[in-house]
Amino acid sequence: MGRTLAEKVWDDHVVRRAEGEPDLLFIDLHLLHEVTSPQAFDGLRQAGRPVRRLDLTIATEDHNTPTLDIDKPIADPVSRVQLETLRKNAAEFGVRLHSLGDVEQGVVHVVGPQLGLTQPGTTVVCGDSHTSTHGAFGALAFGIGTSQVEHVLATQTLPLARPKTMAITVDGELPEDVTAKDLILAIITKIGTGGGQGYILEYRGSAIEKLSMEARMTICNMSIEAGARAGMIAPDETTFAYIKGRAHAPEGEDWDAAVAYWKTLKTDEDAEFDAEVVIDGASLAPFVTWGTNPGQGAPLSASVPDPASYEDASERFAAEKALEYMGLEAGQALRDIKVDTVFVGSCTNGRIEDLRAAASIVEGRKVADGVRMLVVPGSARVGLQAVSEGLDLVFKEAGAEWRHAGCSMCLGMNPDQLAPGERSASTSNRNFEGRQGKGGRTHLVSPQVAAATAVLGHLASPADLNDQSSAARTPAGV
Amino acid sequence: MEAFTTHTGRAVPLRRSNVDTDQIIPAHWLKKVTRDGFEDGLFEAWRKDSSFVLNQPERTGATVLIAGPDFGTGSSREHAVWALQNYGFKAVISSRFADIFRGNSLKNGLLTVVLEQKIVDALQELTEKDPKAPVTVDLEAREVRAEGITAAFELDENARWRLLNGLDDISITLQNEADISAYESKRPSHKPRTVQV
Numbered sequence A: 001m002g003r004t005l006a007e008k009v010w011d012d013h014v015v016r017r018a019e020g021e022p023d024l025l026f027i028d029l030h031l032l033h034e035v036t037s038p039q040a041f042d043g044l045r046q047a048g049r050p051v052r053r054l055d056l057t058i059a060t061e062d063h064n065t066p067t068l069d070i071d072k073p074i075a076d077p078v079s080r081v082q083l084e085t086l087r088k089n090a091a092e093f094g095v096r097l098h099s100l101g102d103v104e105q106g107v108v109h110v111v112g113p114q115l116g117l118t119q120p121g122t123t124v125v126c127g128d129s130h131t132s133t134h135g136a137f138g139a140l141a142f143g144i145g146t147s148q149v150e151h152v153l154a155t156q157t158l159p160l161a162r163p164k165t166m167a168i169t170v171d172g173e174l175p176e177d178v179t180a181k182d183l184i185l186a187i188i189t190k191i192g193t194g195g196g197q198g199y200i201l202e203y204r205g206s207a208i209e210k211l212s213m214e215a216r217m218t219i220c221n222m223s224i225e226a227g228a229r230a231g232m233i234a235p236d237e238t239t240f241a242y243i244k245g246r247a248h249a250p251e252g253e254d255w256d257a258a259v260a261y262w263k264t265l266k267t268d269e270d271a272e273f274d275a276e277v278v279i280d281g282a283s284l285a286p287f288v289t290w291g292t293n294p295g296q297g298a299p300l301s302a303s304v305p306d307p308a309s310y311e312d313a314s315e316r317f318a319a320e321k322a323l324e325y326m327g328l329e330a331g332q333a334l335r336d337i338k339v340d341t342v343f344v345g346s347c348t349n350g351r352i353e354d355l356r357a358a359a360s361i362v363e364g365r366k367v368a369d370g371v372r373m374l375v376v377p378g379s380a381r382v383g384l385q386a387v388s389e390g391l392d393l394v395f396k397e398a399g400a401e402w403r404h405a406g407c408s409m410c411l412g413m414n415p416d417q418l419a420p421g422e423r424s425a426s427t428s429n430r431n432f433e434g435r436q437g438k439g440g441r442t443h444l445v446s447p448q449v450a451a452a453t454a455v456l457g458h459l460a461s462p463a464d465l466n467d468q469s470s471a472a473r474t475p476a477g478v
Numbered sequence B: 001m002e003a004f005t006t007h008t009g010r011a012v013p014l015r016r017s018n019v020d021t022d023q024i025i026p027a028h029w030l031k032k033v034t035r036d037g038f039e040d041g042l043f044e045a046w047r048k049d050s051s052f053v054l055n056q057p058e059r060t061g062a063t064v065l066i067a068g069p070d071f072g073t074g075s076s077r078e079h080a081v082w083a084l085q086n087y088g089f090k091a092v093i094s095s096r097f098a099d100i101f102r103g104n105s106l107k108n109g110l111l112t113v114v115l116e117q118k119i120v121d122a123l124q125e126l127t128e129k130d131p132k133a134p135v136t137v138d139l140e141a142r143e144v145r146a147e148g149i150t151a152a153f154e155l156d157e158n159a160r161w162r163l164l165n166g167l168d169d170i171s172i173t174l175q176n177e178a179d180i181s182a183y184e185s186k187r188p189s190h191k192p193r194t195v196q197v
Helices: A005-011 A038-047 A077-093 A108-114 A129-137 A146-155 A180-191 A213-226 A237-243 A252-262 A313-326 A352-362 A380-388 A391-398 A447-456 A462-466 B027-031 B079-087 B099-108 B117-129 B157-165 B169-174 B177-186
Strands: A014-016 A023-026 A029-032 A057-060 A096-098 A123-126 A140-143 A157-160 A164-171 A199-204 A230-232 A275-280 A287-289 A297-299 A341-344 A372-375 A423-426 A441-444 B006-009 B011-014 B064-067 B091-094 B111-114 B135-138 B143-146 B149-152
Touching: A005 A140, A005 A199, A005 A230, A014 B177, A023 B177, A029 A108, A029 A146, A038 A077, A038 A146, A057 A108, A077 A096, A077 B027, A108 A123, A108 A129, A108 A213, A108 A380, A123 A129, A129 A140, A129 A213, A129 A230, A129 A237, A140 A230, A146 A157, A146 B099, A146 B169, A157 B169, A164 A180, A180 A213, A180 A275, A180 A287, A180 A297, A199 A213, A213 A230, A213 A237, A213 A352, A237 A252, A341 A352, A341 A447, A352 A372, A352 A380, A352 A391, A352 A447, A372 A391, A380 A391, A423 A447, A447 A462, B011 B117, B027 B079, B064 B117, B064 B135, B079 B099, B091 B117, B091 B135, B099 B111, B099 B157, B117 B143, B117 B149
Parallel strands: A029 A057, A029 A123, A057 A096, A123 A140, A164 A199, A164 A275, A199 A230, A341 A372, A341 A423, A423 A441, B011 B064, B064 B091, B091 B111
Antiparallel strands: A014 A023, A023 A157, A287 A297, A287 A441, B006 B135, B135 B143, B143 B149
């Protein structure tokens, strides 16, 4: 019988397989950041172990880094200690590190692909659940805990039980106003936050094949929000073109050998998945969340659901709790929800295409009175690219704040946070209670919806802007 | 890691589904660089509410958490496991755990037990009515026992063996160092490298 993409990559990395034991899997790329690594380095130190493969390890700073005044000492002493701990550990063990101020610094899941380190058929791990992002290249990529970080540092392997596989097939043409973010939010609402638990997801079908690499990363990034540790997309010409010429892309004969291998990384026609979900791409619309888990979402044109409409008692209770926390009423139109803050950024939507999309919508318009819009590039390099295209000026002229790279308000470990009761439209990945700041209320949206929401002050899609009188749009140069 | 064989303690029924790791330990606690001192951050937001179950005096000293479905969703932070352990929990029971949280718990000796929802419901009812009711989580017998309830649970044999013996994964893996070296010597040259060594 044929094998799925996930099974092929898995099999190619088995170091040891024995009856009654989990497979021992080789790890091709280990990404580190400051939050989940200090205790792992401590463990190595206590046991007197070195990092086994420095040439397969790379670190950056992202979760704690400020997005303002990055040339000044970090104000929060606890954040500062954590960043200094990573710098000290990297120096002591010899790990390549891109610190704040370095052009390659940024959100770890933006940095790997931009350097060309994320490649098809590799295994990629990081002490961060959004490592699933790298699956967009046909890599088997998943988040790990700190004990596993230590394990990979010491052995470059992980003992793992092989997950099941689930195909998520998206056929049909996505409507023009539907983005990768809308698609993945709709998938999570359909299968639930536990729907992918125990599976590696493979996104496939004509609608997926047409997506750019960056859109594919947005999809795979949120596999974890559907409960799956990993999500993958078979590599194709789009993938190869994206990698070619990057700093760590193979060259010459290695490039040819790599592409020949990458072309074998497709699910065989006679392979069987353990589960299958089919989605009609043409039926989708801009999608937002209304609740406090990423599976509590609905099309933007819908209303806040009535908890009483849920048959399952625990879902009903969860919806009641969510509405209470979010300060929403059942039946309220989602478009009527006013926001205080708009956040564009994160490993989900902080790449250059995302910034271009948001900029194209706010260009010549103004952020609504009383709304704060934060634009945080996913990496320093993405920020430079945006500046070279003048996008920073577009955002600033619209009244948005243009910041330095990092995780920022996605999880509010740095000073970029919501105040209690404040409401955001956010291009990030989690709408958990307090995620963006204590008492903060988060609606997950695409960059396009974020930008339109910033202009109108309530949840909105770009199409809603066309309904506005032309007076709302400031003439160019004014 | 501390070995886990069997444990008996009082329980905390937590009737919420989708308890994500941001609720278990909020992000600002993740700035610490140690594995201890997370107990005050456990369920920090909910503990501000005096009616929250963990704040009830009769729950003091409880060591078994009986949680709703999809416990531990969200981030990979192992701090969530450390916070539960630092607070004093030895075992968590739910009908479904998020994968990464489950893996982290078993690597630290916090036993996560999967039982059918109706049994979890029964355990929650029992321990809501009687906060003193002892709950036993027996890894040797692979069984949860409480008044009127005996429920078998599954755990893969390898994970169970490591927990029963408190074994460190890294030492086990390094026993197979020759396999790792053999694999490394066969890796194709086109695979990416972060630095030249």
